[in-house]
Amino acid sequence: MNPLFVSKIHPTRATRRSPRSGWMILALIFILLSACAPAAPTTAVPASTSISPTPTAVPFSTATPPEPTPAEPVELVVMTHDSFAVTESLIREFEQTHNARITFLKSGDTGSALNRAILTKESPQADVFYGVDNTFLSRALDEGIFEPYDSPKLTQIPDQFKLDASHRALPVDYGDVCINYDKTYFASKGLAVPQSLEDLTRPEYHGLLVVENPATSSPGLAFLLATVAHFGEGTYLDYWASLRNNGLVVVNDWETAYYTNFSASSGKGPQPMVVSYASSPAAEVIFAESPLSEAPTASILAPDTCFRQIEFVGILKGTAKRALAEQFVDFMLDVPFQEDIPLQMFVYPVNSQAKLPEEFLKYAQVPEKPASLDPALIASKREEWLKAWNETVLR
């Protein structure tokens, strides 16, 4: 070792504080923070217990002996995707009535949540699974993750939604993937709004439509399926080829399509037409920066231009809490939950007795004749269609 370099271990300047004490402080902060954070996962108490159905907490100061505590609430685990939302009071009410505690497991998007259910089907991590849609339905049924349940509430649901005759998957809600357009753009240009899929290939709409990649986005896939349903397997690719020639813009996800490319979302995008949901115009009003008297967007509702997505719930095979799981499924199909769906998840209830909120009646529209395809056909052809689409539109 060269003595030159060892000669001065300590810096010439007087040390203000040894670096060691700094690390001690950091360690101390860490211990303090992790100890005092009440919702810290390390000391995780399920949120539901704090508002538990029965006030079991008895102040220590009172001399009265504790009342005999009622039976421990039974835990029901519901596996679902990230977009699931519900009003808190509804769940609390269910917990109270059934002496239950509901735990929701959210596992990414529909695909990853379903993967999780399939991967763990030998030792299920949940009792109920909500959120499989008609594009994934037959895959889920083939994997045999559900137990059939003939809910009494099914009588209130129109037959068109019951895609599984043996009631392993029960319909909960539906939404239509439609093309949204920027009203201001079309009005100011004096341009007529397209009225069919075929219209979109006309030169006056060159470069005006943005769609999502069906391989990475669920509305993107729905729109591809609408074209397959309308044109048939033989010619849908020709249609996409002419869309491509007409300046079609493709992005990977709904967020980019809607917030970056669509002109009506933030007043900034270049395309006045986007593949989104029929309920998006209502959401634009509800989540407006300042009150709007009219939705800035609308959906094209012409026959076959929209694709209907239906979401299902099912009891996971092997649950030890079958009775409670049945009650929860009934609860999801019953009117109070069904009426809660629109403003929480921006989709429509399947129960025909559920009333729609005012914003939906006023600003959201339902297509009369949406396109649809047999879930079994979707499951078997999905990969093939995606590959062909990729070759036609992106290469």
Place this chain on the structure above:
Amino acid sequence: MAESLERDGAAVTHSRGKAAEALLFLLLWLLPAAFLSVFFVLPLGRIFALTFGAFIDQASSLQELWQAVRRPLGFTFYQAILSTLLTLLMGLPMAFVFGRYHFRGRRLLRVLSTLPFILPTVVVAAGFNALLGPRGWLNLLFMDWFNLSQPPILFLNTLSAILTAHVFYNLTIVLRVVGGAWENLDPRLEQAARTLGASEWRAFWEVTFPILRPSILAATLLVFLFDFSSFGVILLMGGPRFATLEVEIYIQALQLLNLPLAGVLSAIQLLCTLLITLAHHRLTGGQQVQLTPRLKGEGLRPARKWAEKLAVTALLITLTAFILSPLTALSVRSVTRLEANRGERGAVQTGLTLDYYRELFINRRQSLFYVPPVAAARNSLVYALETIALSLGLGLPAAYALNRGGSARRWLDALLMLPLGASAVTLGLGYVLTFNRPPLEVRSFPLLIPMAHSLVALPFVVRTLRPAISAIPPSLSQAARTLGAPPARAWLEVDLPILSRPLLAATVFSFTVSLGEFGATSLLARPEFPTLPIAIYRFLSQPGALNYGQAMAMATLLMLLCGICVFLIEKITV
């Protein structure tokens, strides 16, 4: 007689020393290796076991597999190499400036440069879009100046968008790893070379560069692996025409539910990572120069000559503009109202507002899953602190072990780096598959998320600490021991102060890796404990100007939180 006794004694001491050495090596390795085996090898192994069987059953021919792999694999390497070169091209001069010069706002600028690292890709894409998108500021400006009808800059959905975003994200790695090492360098070495008549360039090339080489190589490897397994940037900035292996894995696993193919693809990705790491190991092999580092930055000096001043200023302005402009675009958007009544008016109207921030604190829909921003920030912070504790606790012994030789070292080294190249989707599914029984159960075991984060943070910790540890001359702690200090004290008084700066970098990396992580968190987190990135995604997944504004506000809060914390960590530890 006496001579032979002495020789025997020496042999005994020597063999005992060897055994102690081996024991120490084992102890240092035990925890990190056990951690990696249980939380990395096991879940991945289970997924591979499951998918390989199914893949063989499917009887896809190798030809078909090659067809599926060829294009994404080629593109993955292509973009990763280009991105890494660009990051080094921009990062090394910056590291030089940070490692050699005093200037005002030095600390602030270094804190700012870490911010991109924590931002979710959706937010970064939004930032770049507000700047360079079809209706971004620059395009609007140019269209206005030159009277153009079409936006002149086509940025989104191009290869340059991918490269720019990668440089934007990873610049801080080069800055911290190489810049930190540069700062610790003894300036007298170069001065001695200059005194002996070497030109400035020769002094740099023959003295400084060889000493910095391990740090530069470490930074290169980290940046390369990050780009290699890139997912969000490719998806959101590159658009549908570009697909890396990781994107292909995501599509196969989560969109087509084709786990067998996804498993095989992630095995290929992992194999590439392994090969890259082993190649890197060969490059870094060889004896390292041991030097006493300078602790208080005596190497730093203000720029004196005008050419120096000009170069430093120019570099700093470039860095600031590059890092700050997309970030500022976001923050500005979070306080700007666009077009009050879009339905009725055509022109874009803007005004300042704090509505988005106010709205964050209101649970307007009485949703069960509403998160107050403070709670989301707290969840993020707690996970981040746990990640720091875990990754430093495991990374420090691992880094020491790596410096202790032995033929196993190469493999242990590679094992530590592998998580960076593992497909997040596959690993996440592996977790779900493996940890489904108490006590290690995904939904109740609270440490799984910081553990998943630590897997990504560990390579950073080890890569930053290892060159620094191997550069500590053993004579220093030997001297301390001779003077009577017990080993622990010798470490605290000698090693720790020397390691202070690399430890700081490691802490900041662990912190930021955890704060910005989204994929694993979204798969494993309990919905009651969402982090800030998850809250941002929740807002962005619904239409409506208010949701967009709130996402931008939340992203701004995330940047603020990160900035303040990194600043505090730096303030406390150095």
